[in-house]
Amino acid sequence: MPRQFTRLATASCAVLVTAAALAGCGSSSQSGSAAKPTVTTKADSKLAAMVPEEIKADKKIRVGTDASYAPNEFMDADGKTVIGMDVELYDAIAAKLGLQVQWVPSEFGNILPAVQSGKYEAGVSSFTINPERTKQVLMISYFNSPIQWVTEKGNPKKVSIDDACGLQVGVQKDTVEVPDLEARSRKCVAAGKPKIGVQALPGQDTVTSNVVTGKYDAMTADLPIAVYAVRQSQGKLALLGEPYGQAPYGFIVGRDQRKFADALAAATKAIIDDGTYAKILKKWGNQKGAITADQVKVESAAS
Numbered sequence: 001m002p003r004q005f006t007r008l009a010t011a012s013c014a015v016l017v018t019a020a021a022l023a024g025c026g027s028s029s030q031s032g033s034a035a036k037p038t039v040t041t042k043a044d045s046k047l048a049a050m051v052p053e054e055i056k057a058d059k060k061i062r063v064g065t066d067a068s069y070a071p072n073e074f075m076d077a078d079g080k081t082v083i084g085m086d087v088e089l090y091d092a093i094a095a096k097l098g099l100q101v102q103w104v105p106s107e108f109g110n111i112l113p114a115v116q117s118g119k120y121e122a123g124v125s126s127f128t129i130n131p132e133r134t135k136q137v138l139m140i141s142y143f144n145s146p147i148q149w150v151t152e153k154g155n156p157k158k159v160s161i162d163d164a165c166g167l168q169v170g171v172q173k174d175t176v177e178v179p180d181l182e183a184r185s186r187k188c189v190a191a192g193k194p195k196i197g198v199q200a201l202p203g204q205d206t207v208t209s210n211v212v213t214g215k216y217d218a219m220t221a222d223l224p225i226a227v228y229a230v231r232q233s234q235g236k237l238a239l240l241g242e243p244y245g246q247a248p249y250g251f252i253v254g255r256d257q258r259k260f261a262d263a264l265a266a267a268t269k270a271i272i273d274d275g276t277y278a279k280i281l282k283k284w285g286n287q288k289g290a291i292t293a294d295q296v297k298v299e300s301a302a303s
Helices: 019-024 085-096 106-118 177-190 202-214 223-231 258-273 276-283
Strands: 060-065 071-077 100-105 135-152 167-173 195-201 218-222 237-255
Touching: 019 135, 060 085, 071 085, 071 202, 085 100, 085 237, 085 258, 085 276, 106 195, 106 202, 106 276, 135 202, 135 223, 135 258, 135 276, 167 177, 167 202, 177 195, 177 218, 195 202, 202 218, 223 237, 237 258
Parallel strands: 060 100, 167 195, 167 218
Antiparallel strands: 135 218, 135 237
């Protein structure tokens, strides 16, 4: 999904609803306790032994992330520290492997190519597992999320999920929600109705702001992102309808890093088994997307 970290400098504090922007308006709701790790994870020598030598040489992993997708990955109030559910999960997984993570903010669409080229050793940014991606990288499953629509509170434009023809709907580019909206738009045209104005932007924060200001009639996003946006909107946004579909998330590594992928999968299972995973999801209000240890897999497709 789900995300560049460019802020709307001229927008008012009332409409900047991501955590970093709210912090800039004097709110401390996502600093302090949110920035603190939920648990402290110790290295597991057996798991650490699975990490390839070239990865563990400096005991650090350079990880690309688009830090505008709260609450999964976003900037803390200091404007420097990346925090969120995905961040805490991956930090705990890395700790199990005896590694530390260097988080590198990046535009979402640039992360996968950077992992392929070796610029980043991994990518963690709410990536939906799909055949197109698994042909390019290895993906380690860790979470499930359905799609959720959001409108202004009270739904003044009378948006219907099943009939959004002619409306302007915001979405982050390169996410699973884009083809979903495009398919709905084609149905509109086939029925002789106006197409949906699919407004795909690089950053989820800007998409959300545009719904708050009324520029867009609605937006779609992964359920955790939609719920968080509504909670942070000071009563300006509301969820529309029920979530649908299923978007399995996966960490990404290069296709030539099978051993590293296996190590990450084993460490993911370990934090599920020891309760760390559940504690982190509970902190961020994302328990509904939990998977079990036997659902953790390294996903790969023939390229």
